[in-house]
Amino acid sequence: MNVISVASEKGGVGKSTSAVTLAAHFAGRGRTLLVDADERLRSAWNWTTKKEDYAGWGFDVLLYSDFVAQAEPGQGYEFVVLDTKGGEGASELVALARNSSLLIIPTKPDGVSADGLVATLQPLLEQNVTNYRVLLTDVPPAPNSDGLDMRLELDTAGIPLFGHSIRHAVAVSKAAREGICVRDVKADRYAKLVWMDYELISREVLNYVK
Template structure:
């Protein structure tokens, strides 16, 4: 495998935390930088179904086709099944350059995640706050600070809640390609995340 190839894996502790949405939009960001493949390893095949309703600027495949398709890719984004156990999590972390753990800013989503990351120690992972209530709510910032204070690595970028992601999924495109100027801020959130990820991958 090419040493320049960067593999980013996205996993979550429960459904509905924006895992597949993050996989799709991070792959969209990478596709502007080089050949990118999204591997949909989730049983629900959310990303694959999304791609079939429209078109993505990169190929989306399931894990059975992945080896053939990722050979010459510069960036590989892997959407995994939700709810890994701690051993799976360690293996996922070993098998990629960066492991991203999306979580909603609520205690029901956070508690299982915090239990799991204790086992990860100093591996290459970062938490990502998703579905964050938009301004004027300070929920996201407060929680981000709490995580940092607890020694949990967390992205500066946060993904704000918007119905735009459902619109994008129905249209089969990333939110960047939905013709609605009000959704520019949603794509800006993922641009900010992508830039942070690139800094880490360097």
């Protein structure tokens, strides 16, 4: 069983979007369970259970309380994707990394995040925790260079990043409102492009955990 945790100290950085969309990708490769640990907002749960007759997910979904109440949590699944409660500090990220096959930390290149993120992740560097990757999300198109600038800052600081990023697209919010996978958003060419972005990330994850 591969446990993929998606966590972030900041909100609004694409944490649940990444967990949901990656779970949909992994579902095509093995039996997959998405676990929503944010039982206050339940973003992943609400998104994936909104449309009862929709069969496009391919994975099972549970709230964290139901997941841990099982005799053998995750038994029978090849992939368990954990959408954390959010707001994790440095010590929580260290613990998540140590209990996961891979920890994914999404962040937006908003021009002010790099220093704070480096400070948050410093304990992982100091304790030689290596099974995590930062995922740049909502990256604006050229000529805006925020994505590249932040990538360079994090790389210089020794923070491991995914080789690919997730582009900005309103298709993501459309998908969440409709309760469908971004792959199935109609009349929006960026929907397929974002799906392809996450396909590339899913391949990087698989290369790491297998």
